[in-house]
Amino acid sequence: MKKLQNIFYAQSGGVTAVINATACGLIQAARENSDKIGKVLAGHNGILGALREELIDTSLETDEAINSLLYTPGGAFGSCRYKLKAADGNTAEYERLFEVFKAHNIAYFFYNGGNDSQDTTLKISEMSQRLGYPLVCIGIPKTIDNDLPLTDNCPGFGSVAKYITTSIREGAFDVASMAATSTQVFIMEVMGREAGWIAAAGGLAAEKKGDAPHIILFPEIPFDEPKFLAKVTDCIKKYSSCAIIVSEGLRNQQGNYLVESTKTDAFGHHQLGGIAPVIADIITRNLSYKCHYAVCDYLQRSARHLASQTDLVQAYSLGSAAIDLVLKGADGIMLTIERKSSEPYEWAIGTAPLSKVANAEKYLPRDYIDKEGFGISKKGREYFLPLIQGEAYPPYKNGMPDYGGKLQFKKVKKCLA
């Protein structure tokens, strides 16, 4: 009997509230096909797990432990921000990877990540051909940024969108109560370095005239201070209080970030953040309104307690479908979500060539933003609304979400130097 070939699965880039649901779907589908496919070995900290031969043997986990991945935020197996060197300059790193794959009988490579991660998947796919080591390479999308091309949306994004809409609505109810004698403006800072997908999704909360958010500051719309201050003044006049969503990627008229630290990550991206107090300061200096601000940061992308059921189902289904697809011969592709209809919402899983998704970004269409530039359009609302539907509460224990704790994370014994 031929020995079944194993799977390498890893999580990469910024994590989400539902990336582990993808792992859950993939591992459960592999278990259901245990006559055709071997073990799922999960890389500890993404591709680093392969480079360092740190492989978590998921076959040693109980069904219950695997199931707990459905409701655990973060990247259970560890993620990484690590860019493989261009293949031309340095093949040593790739040789090491394939040495590890060979040593552990790995024939399938599943990489669960965003733009930068799909670049890794593509490079490994190309190198597998160059080195003559057959390796089925599949990208599984994941990014709260929602900026992967050729997929209608990205798993992780729907849950952030639900968190942001809920949070701006709650914060707005608070500031509305306080406005008579105290705080009149509430500012909430959200992620989104290059594109305003997250900020825009928050616009869903404004269902009727006067609802929060009253103002969204998008990276796509250069910050126009006088126009912004006039809008804030108008809001206070009409509604007594004003709730604002500001994207960390807000830029000035010259196209530069309003706030930018000097630190960069492994991919050369600047670390942003701290825009909310800047906006608060602009308002207080010019209009004397008292402001409060929140910075959501990791809370927005790890809020599994408020995950979108739609997002969770898609994340899980992509993991499961990845196994089905490779059993049917798929290779060199990233799975995608195809929208068939917005109302009623219907979707299916599709595929796109890795070469077309790696390092590419999908920007927020201008027509998802309304004409004035402080809110979303009807078209934007139609796009975002299905993604936040349904609540997917985790189990609670002692009054707190019962995350983790069931997985053993036992590593495969190393056999290389």
Next chain:
Amino acid sequence: MKKLQNIFYAQSGGVTAVINATACGLIQAARENSDKIGKVLAGHNGILGALREELIDTSLETDEAINSLLYTPGGAFGSCRYKLKAADGNTAEYERLFEVFKAHNIAYFFYNGGNDSQDTTLKISEMSQRLGYPLVCIGIPKTIDNDLPLTDNCPGFGSVAKYITTSIREGAFDVASMAATSTQVFIMEVMGREAGWIAAAGGLAAEKKGDAPHIILFPEIPFDEPKFLAKVTDCIKKYSSCAIIVSEGLRNQQGNYLVESTKTDAFGHHQLGGIAPVIADIITRNLSYKCHYAVCDYLQRSARHLASQTDLVQAYSLGSAAIDLVLKGADGIMLTIERKSSEPYEWAIGTAPLSKVANAEKYLPRDYIDKEGFGISKKGREYFLPLIQGEAYPPYKNGMPDYGGKLQFKKVKKCLA
């Protein structure tokens, strides 16, 4: 038949996720006793509603609308931060108040607030005797700060505690995933100007060794930078990542706030905030770890989507009990929560004289903090744990919590100048 006398009810100070549940309990109890007691007239924006004769007639609201108060965050009738002048210097303000009460046949005054608000209740109670206008004055506790004396805990606090424990746990799962190649430290800033109740409650999430929060920075423990940096280093060494809760009220060895703006509110309290980036900067400068930080601000106290069922039940019960108590002759008191037992958790509603609660603060006992000063003790855990038990999800519509929208807020016709 004698005309039934009306109730004035108002919300005051910083609002909470469950203050409207108190309003709901009070209005429903008044409706059940419509043979003994008149209408509930809610002050628009706290005591200002009385001063300006802006009274919302809750009798015009449907039962469904009143019930929706159970799951709506913020102060539905508007809150205020407004300090009545000392009675000696200026009686005009008080005369105006009693003129309004008389004009609207008001014989009961219920003020739903924290320390400063109970000062207002006491002053009005005293003035009612001086001016010879019989007014039953009742304080109903509410403050996320949990610092009212003579009550075991304060409604609103349990829900913040649940939000903070959940959020630090979720943020910690995120940073743990990222630590291999990127962010190693996650810092979450929480409220608590004078006392570390909120920061301490977050300690509940650390159920076993290595769990987040790894470090809590309390206002009660003067910030010792070298000791703190050593602790961060130790955490990273042991757990690869470090999750920190920092209270906005953190003070240095000289007793001054680490971060303080020059702005003050109506009560002379300094507006704080912005401590998280300061802590991040201290870590990065000294230890070079990459940090991320979140500022919870209003989100922590308005997060009705994550309210504690225990907190909700207590908030509702206090409103309901307030009516029962005045029908039994109570006056000049604030309602309290008395803890009978922590395990199993048993509590009852009690009372305390207004004179003993007004302007007094209850500090976090030192023995709720552990010896090292970065976490909570067993005693602290016993105190906090019951307060976050149970989930009380709001209804959702279109994927978002369905807050507000059912109340009409019709005001009583003014009859004074």
